[in-house]
Amino acid sequence: MNEYLAFAQNVAKEAGEIMLKYFQLGGVKQKTKSDQSIVTIADEEINALVIKRVEETFPNLSVFGEEGSVNKSSKLIWACDPIDGTVPYAKGVPFCAFSLALVDDGTPVVGVVYDPFMKRLYSAVKGEGAFVNGKKISASKLPLSYDATVNIEWWPEADYDLDTAMHKLTMETQSYVLHGGSVVNAGALVAAGQYEACVFTGTKGKNVDIAALKVIVEEAGGKVTDLFGNDQRYDGDIKGAIISNGIVHQDILKYTKGLAMKP
Numbered sequence: 001m002n003e004y005l006a007f008a009q010n011v012a013k014e015a016g017e018i019m020l021k022y023f024q025l026g027g028v029k030q031k032t033k034s035d036q037s038i039v040t041i042a043d044e045e046i047n048a049l050v051i052k053r054v055e056e057t058f059p060n061l062s063v064f065g066e067e068g069s070v071n072k073s074s075k076l077i078w079a080c081d082p083i084d085g086t087v088p089y090a091k092g093v094p095f096c097a098f099s100l101a102l103v104d105d106g107t108p109v110v111g112v113v114y115d116p117f118m119k120r121l122y123s124a125v126k127g128e129g130a131f132v133n134g135k136k137i138s139a140s141k142l143p144l145s146y147d148a149t150v151n152i153e154w155w156p157e158a159d160y161d162l163d164t165a166m167h168k169l170t171m172e173t174q175s176y177v178l179h180g181g182s183v184v185n186a187g188a189l190v191a192a193g194q195y196e197a198c199v200f201t202g203t204k205g206k207n208v209d210i211a212a213l214k215v216i217v218e219e220a221g222g223k224v225t226d227l228f229g230n231d232q233r234y235d236g237d238i239k240g241a242i243i244s245n246g247i248v249h250q251d252i253l254k255y256t257k258g259l260a261m262k263p
Contacts, residue, residue, distance in 0.1 A: 001110055001125045008100045008112040009123060011053050015046045015098040016116030019083060023094070023117075030090040040090050043067050046082035046098065054078050064103075064235065066208050077103050077235055079211040085182025097185040101211035106233030111212030113188045122188045122216050130191050130219035139222035139245035140193040144173040148248065151178045151186035151198040158201040159262055160227060160240060165255040166199060173251070187213035187243040191220035197244040197252055201227070207234045210241045223249045227256045 022028050022042040030040050047067035054063050055070070062077040063070045078100060083089050085096025094117035102110035113122040122137075124130040130137050142148050150169070154162040170177045175196070180186050186198040187210070202209055211234040214224045226232045227240035229249070242252050 001128075004102050004110045005112070005123060005125055007053070007057055008102065008110055009121060011050060012098050012100060012112045012114035012121060014049060014053075015082065016114050018042050018046050018049065019089070019096070019098065019116050023089065023092070025092045027092045028090045030086075037086070039067060040083070040086060042089070043082045043086055047080065050078065050080045050082065050100065064208060066205065075105050079103050079108070079208045079234060081184060081208040084184035084209055085180070088181040093181070095180050095185055096182045097188065099184045099208065099212045101215065101234065103211055103234050106235045108211045108215040108234050111215035113184055113212050113216060115185055115188070120188070122191060124216040124219040126215050126219065128219065130216050132192055137192045137220050139191060139217065139220045140196055141245065141247060142196050144169070144175045144196070144248045144251050146174045146176075148173070148175040148196040149178065149194070150175050150252075151180050151183075151189075151195055153179070153181070153183045153186070153198065153200045153202070155201075159203045160201045160259045161262065162199060162201040162227075162240070162256070162259065165259060169252065169255045183209050183241070183243070184213065187217060190222055190243050190245060191217045193220075193245070196248050197242065199227070199252060199256065200241040200243065202238070202240060204237050207236060207238050210234065210238060210243070213241075213243055217243055222246050225249070227259055229253045229257070
């Protein structure tokens with residue numbers, strides 16, 4: 001696993017350089033995809049970089065990228081979100097991150113998240129703990145309360161109406177809620193003990209958002225499941241995600257378990 005981890009860390013640093021190269025406080029030029037989401041030149045360039053580096057180093061492995069994939073029908077795949085938080089990034093807001101995970105038959109075994117603006121390189125290998133810049137990290141021990149912070153990632157076209165459920169959670173627990181715009185960045189902050197949870201409504205093609213967080217957060221002592229408390233595979237579509245310190249997981253499920261997919 002050390003070879004895979006070193007590879008992912010090196011690619012993450014290259015991706016960070018691309019993110020910084022195009023970033024401007026006045027915004028980054030964007031275009032709209034067929035699903036009405038946006039993409040920038042940096043997203044596309046980083047995705048192409050990941051495919052190139054995998055082809056050079058692990059030519060038999062598949063890449064599942066948000067902006068492009070290569071299917072080698074391999075048991076091991078690299079799942080990549082070149083820039084999670086493209087909207088903040090395109091608006092000139094530095095709350096976004098690169099994410100790359102090695103997934104073994106549906107289970108993430110190596111995860112790397114890089115926030116180039118804060119120079120935070122999060123990484124984990126299954127069974128070996130979680131780290132940021134080489135320093136071991138742990139999830140918080142706080143329950144849902146006035147002192148807790150919960151990040152929510154929801155948008156009107158999402159398959160589940162998460163915002164209504166989370167509004168109820170906020171009102172009843174007094175937890176502080178943020179909508180940062182990047183589940184990867186927020187999820188990494190859960191692993192580092194700075195947030196207590198992040199709840200995500202993404203489904204189609206969104207395994208790339210959560211795969212690295214699955215191993216990083218759980219190696220930090222937290223928990224990652226789908227919106228209904230079930231484990232899930234990360235080599236295909238998912239059913240959203242609850243990313244938590246573990247302590248608040250069941251409490252969040254009280255609000256998400258009744259969610260129904262929109263028709």
